[in-house]
Amino acid sequence: MDTRSIISALDPCRTDLTSLGQADVGAPGFGEPWHAQVFGLAMALAQAGVFSWAEWVETFSTEIRTHPQSGIETSEEAYYRQWSEALITLLRKTGAATDEEISETAEHWRRSYIATEHGKPIEFRRDLPNLPDIDDDHHHHHAPSTPAEPVSVSPAEA
Incomplete structure (x- = not known):
């Protein structure tokens, strides 16, 4: 396997692709x-x-x-x-x-995710210590802290 071609293909500084828009390459939008x-x-x-x-x-x-x-x-x-x-x-x-490289990288992504402040982009790091998993009950679809009061409707006045 020619690793130089892999490195070249993955180079984020490539200039030959910058003039192409998403529609030009058929790429979807990304969430x-x-x-x-x-x-x-x-x-x-x-x-x-x-x-x-x-x-x-x-x-x-x-x-x-x-x-x-x-x-x-x-x-x-x-x-x-x-x-x-x-x-x-x-x-x-x-x-x-290798399986080891994939597992190790996944673990570093997990640690990076846990160490990242909520709402900030995740910065991949390999230097973080082992961190416990975040609370499984925590999710990002937070409900309001005080339930909203029901809306009351009054009859129209003439």
């Missing part, structure tokens, strides 16, 4: 920054020859069939979960990343 990153990573690895586009389509299709959208996720959440898992499958299959 989260990591959606764009995982999408771009798969595209760059395919362009670098780490795997063929036919391999990508087969792997992604298999992931969609075997792990469809669950009842608790949006179609966008399911799509990028499936995209990420397909990419991990191909990284393992091609030897571009």
